[in-house]
Amino acid sequence: MKNLNIGMIGYKFMGKAHTQAWARAGQVFSIDARPILHTVCGKTRGAVEAFASRWGWNHTSLDWREVVDHPEIDVIDICVPQYLHFDIALAALQAGKHVFCEKPLTLTVDQAHILSEEAQSRPELVHYVNHNYRRLPAVGLAKQMIDQGKVGRIYHWRGAYLQDWIIDPQFPLTWHLRKETSGMGPQGDLNSHSVDLARFLVGDITAVTCMAANFITQRPLPDEAASGTFSGTRDESGAVGEVSVEDAAFMLARFDNGALGSFETSRFAAGRKNYNSFEIYGSRGSLMFNFERMNELEFYSMDDPPEERGFKTILVTESEHPYMSGWWPPGHGIGYEHTFVHAAADFINAVVRGESIKPDFHDGLQIQRILEAGLESASRGREIKL
Numbered sequence: 279m280k281n282l283n284i285g286m287i288g289y290k291f292m293g294k295a296h297t298q299a300w301a302r303a304g305q306v307f308s309i310d311a312r313p314i315l316h317t318v319c320g321k322t323r324g325a326v327e328a329f330a331s332r333w334g335w336n337h338t339s340l341d342w343r344e345v346v347d348h349p350e351i352d353v354i355d356i357c358v359p360q361y362l363h364f365d366i367a368l369a370a371l372q373a374g375k376h377v378f379c380e381k382p383l384t385l386t387v388d389q390a391h392i393l394s395e396e397a398q399s400r401p402e403l404v405h406y407v408n409h410n411y412r413r414l415p416a417v418g419l420a421k422q423m424i425d426q427g428k429v430g431r432i433y434h435w436r437g438a439y440l441q442d443w444i445i446d447p448q449f450p451l452t453w454h455l456r457k458e459t460s461g462m463g464p465q466g467d468l469n470s471h472s473v474d475l476a477r478f479l480v481g482d483i484t485a486v487t488c489m490a491a492n493f494i495t496q497r498p499l500p501d502e503a504a505s506g507t508f509s510g511t512r513d514e515s516g517a518v519g520e521v522s523v524e525d526a527a528f529m530l531a532r533f534d535n536g537a538l539g540s541f542e543t544s545r546f547a548a549g550r551k552n553y554n555s556f557e558i559y560g561s562r563g564s565l566m567f568n569f570e571r572m573n574e575l576e577f578y579s580m581d582d583p584p585e586e587r588g589f590k591t592i593l594v595t596e597s598e599h600p601y602m603s604g605w606w607p608p609g610h611g612i613g614y615e616h617t618f619v620h621a622a623a624d625f626i627n628a629v630v631r632g633e634s635i636k637p638d639f640h641d642g643l644q645i646q647r648i649l650e651a652g653l654e655s656a657s658r659g660r661e662i663k664l
């Protein structure tokens with residue numbers, strides 16, 4: 279079996295999730311090549327070496343360009359904040375590498391457009407944006423049921439992606455809260471996932487109107503080395519800086535098939551930890567999903583006799599459910615990390631078979647357009663057509 283050498287840039291939250299995905303994909307699924315943990319790249323020698331030794335990477339680097347240019351590396355895996363995605367992904371494509379990139383694809387539509395064109399000009403390369411929630415068994419089942427007509431004509435998408443990890447005003451100004459490093463607040467961080475799910479399950483979006491809010495405008499500066507997603511340590515100086523992204527965004531959307539949708543996102547929703555949820559209402563039934571109960575999908579069918587109608591909970595753990603055949607016996611649920619294993623397995627197969635995998639950089643561009651249009655609508659106070 280062919281080996282595929284992976285070069286991963288960044289090794290904190292997503293770096294851990296991706297490492298275990300590359301390591302496990304071939305154990306759980308029959309895939310067409312063996313991913314090799316070739317090189318991991320970070321900013322601090324001691325920390326990246328400690329990570330490599332604990333998580334099984336063969337080599338380390340402190341320079342992502344060296345990794346991208348390494349002749350033995352086949353796949354560049356981007357697990358760094360979004361302000362670095364564009365330069366790394368562009369250099370990787372130009373170096374002839376397949377690219378597995380975290381979301382959102384870039385800081386801006388202009389950057390995403392350039393990446394999409396570069397990818398278009400290199401059809402031999404696989405490019406993927408990691409909207410991993412598409413590869414949840416419950417979401418896969420929802421897609422199957424929609425495609426089988428069980429929901430009928432879709433009238434409404436109602437998405438809410440809510441968290442609470444920056445609700446403390448003393449949580450520091452990590453990279454997520456500065457426009458130059460994150461591009462957007464939860465509109466980019468969280469609604470990018472919701473928009474991807476909505477495009478996957480309902481269809482493309484043609485117009486948006488949005489309101490955004492900032493609740494905390496200044497925060498203490500972070501100790502960068504000790505901070506990351508969901509964990510912030512304040513810098514000893516006590517200095518503060520300006521929050522330059524929105525704290526919450528509530529967006530309404532019109533789909534090309536006529537459906538109307540709403541997308542709520544905030545990192546100020548006390549008690550909501552990773553509440554990535556959606557409701558889909560159609561002419562024959564409805565679906566509801568909430569990631570905090572990720573092994574379940576709720577379904578209401580108009581085809582049931584009126585006296586028996588009601589939402590039923592489907593436990594999505596049968597081997598017939600999408601991606602479940604490789605895992606455990608029925609009733610033995612899976613977790614967050616498994617979505618990354620599913621994405622890694624599909625990505626490896628796409629590389630070996632010369633196929634594409636969704637969502638790709640063209641989807642990443644379209645998602646970026648929708649998200650940016652949402653924030654433009656919030657600042658102009660009017661609907662934006664796409």
Ligand SMILES: NC(=O)c1ccc[n+]([C@@H]2O[C@H](COP(=O)([O-])OP(=O)(O)OC[C@H]3O[C@@H](n4cnc5c(N)ncnc54)[C@H](O)[C@@H]3O)[C@@H](O)[C@H]2O)c1
Nearest residue numbers: 288289290291292320321357358359360380381382506507
């Ligand atoms: N798919 C998901 O559900 C999901 C979840 C969380 C984060 N993300 C995305 O993943 C990306 C990374 O987020 P995270 O939560 O892992 O962030 P993090 O802050 O936990 O880790 C960032 C990593 O980037 C490294 N890094 C920063 N600058 C670097 C440089 N110049 N060279 C090499 N390494 C550098 C840091 O050392 C660190 O290892 C972001 O784009 C984020 O939006 C996706």
